[in-house]
Amino acid sequence: MRTVSARWAPTVARTHQVVTEVNAYLGATLLAAVPITAGQVVFDVSARGRRRCTITVPLVDRGTRWDPGSNPAHPLATYGQQLNIRTGVRHLDGTPELLNLGWYLITDTDTDETEGTVTVTGSDLYQRMDESRIISNLHGSFGTTYRYREVAERLTYVGLNNPFITDPRILPASFVGLTDRSLAGPVEVEEGTERTAPLETLCAAWPADMAVNDAGALEFRPPVTAPAAVPVARIVGNTPTATLTARGRRASRQRVYNAVYATGTDPATGAQRAVGSATKTTGPLAVTGPNGWVSRWYSSPLLLNNAQAQAAANALLARGTLYTRTEAVTAVPDPALMLNDTVEVVTDAAGTFRGLVASITLPLTANGGPMTLTVTNETGEA
Structure with a gap:
């Protein structure tokens, strides 16, 4: 927030x-x-x-x-x-x-x-990353002598025909709460290719969430995969000072998986060198329940050992179960709210739902009407 x-x-x-x-x-x-x-x-x-x-x-x-x-x-x-x-x-x-x-x-x-x-x-401003392909790369592929943060900085700010550095107002990329380490395998960066592709490969294995922040800088943080215990805001209806005007709910099997298998491969031989798996074992999405197994497979040369593969599997599983229940909320505009904020939606008829803010449509003028939010969380976890 x-x-x-x-x-x-x-x-x-x-x-x-x-x-x-x-x-x-x-x-x-x-x-x-x-x-x-x-x-x-x-x-x-x-x-x-x-x-x-x-x-x-x-x-x-x-x-x-x-x-x-x-x-x-x-x-x-x-x-x-x-x-x-x-x-x-x-x-x-x-x-x-x-x-x-x-x-x-x-x-x-x-x-x-x-x-x-x-x-x-x-x-x-992420569009500038999409539009600016790699013209020349003196480094070739980034190998195990490089660290995660160093590769991200070289792709986004230091060299490689950078799309941001020509703008003196743009700040260097920031890294918040991430553990840096050496690459376990190569990150391919070829001339003429999108610079966002190796960045997304890097983030998936780190794991990290990459987005442009309010200051205009590319920011890397640990991914948010579950609501916090304490919400930053309550959107309340049915009271004299209500901030909520409408509320709808949707549930879907699309985008949902309850089992993840992550493997690390040797970049030279292609042989498997690390493995991790995570499954949902409790609640309505349990793999042993009526929902059945809905699996996702993920492989990367950046996963060096079983611990890293297990961390990747855990992070992917948390994302895969997050969107089973979604609420569309219409409320009084509040520009303090941000993506991935934890909020509680409270009404007499539908009760309390705690989830993450997944989208916001915010009017900029008084005649623009209310704000709309999408709030999401796993069914039965709120």
């Missing part, structure tokens, strides 16, 4: 004014404060680039024309311009409290002269 003041929760729980600031940048240079009449930010934990935005800008505002036309230096042009979005609330005493919702690479603008609007779409 984003850091907020003690006044935040009481203000959100009652009628309040929404405040949003959008600024356009080119590199480290501030180009303009952008007026908006509508907009939203969407966060999705299942997407490679986890955040995207859409804003509606008046075609002409106070004498300024916001259609970029053929001007590559216009604040809303698609030549590397970025939007920084800050949104929040105005407290009863009139003071605003704004939270940074991150940086967005402008990907599209659509001008409608009839409506007098310019619609701007922005994407997570």
Whole structure:
């Protein structure tokens, strides 16, 4: 959850004014404060680039024309311009409290002269990683003399025709709570290939979760595979200060597995050198129960021994059982909430459900209506 003041929760729980600031940048240079009449930010934990935005800008505002036309230096042009979005609330005493919702690479603008609007779409800065393939690699494949963090840094910040380093505002990748170690096998990095592919291989074996954070830096953290014991927020209905307006529930067998087999292979011979397995043995997803066996196999040359293979199997199993129960929640907008936050949803009819925030659609203006969340957890585990 984003850091907020003690006044935040009481203000959100009652009628309040929404405040949003959008600024356009080119590199480290501030180009303009952008007026908006509508907009939203969407966060999705299942997407490679986890955040995207859409804003509606008046075609002409106070004498300024916001259609970029053929001007590559216009604040809303698609030549590397970025939007920084800050949104929040105005407290009863009139003071605003704004939270940074991150940086967005402008990907599209659509001008409608009839409506007098310019619609701007922005994407997570992860798109720059997707777009920038490896042009040359002086290192060749990364072997066992390299460590996990070193490979991640070389792919994302230090050399290899880096897509971020040309932007002086972009911060180096950060590593939070991860144990570094030497590679157990090669990470292939070939010229002309996507730089995201070896990064994803690295993260799967580490294991690590990779995403661009609010500051615009690529961040590596241990994957979140289960809700925390204590929620960071409660979304409550049926009370005078209710923040929840609607709630729906869905359960599905899709994307769910209850058994994982992970193996490590020798990169030279292809022989198996490590093995680990994990199965769900209790609850409604137990492999010995009516649900049956739904298995996933995973193999990587980066798994050096049985302990590493077992850790990979455990992490994959936790992910595989996480999406059996999903709730769609409509609530009062709260930009403090983040992906993978643990929240509790509480109503009289449906009771209490504790789960992880898997997606957020957040309006940026008061007329944008409520916020929608997807909250997920294993059935019977809340």
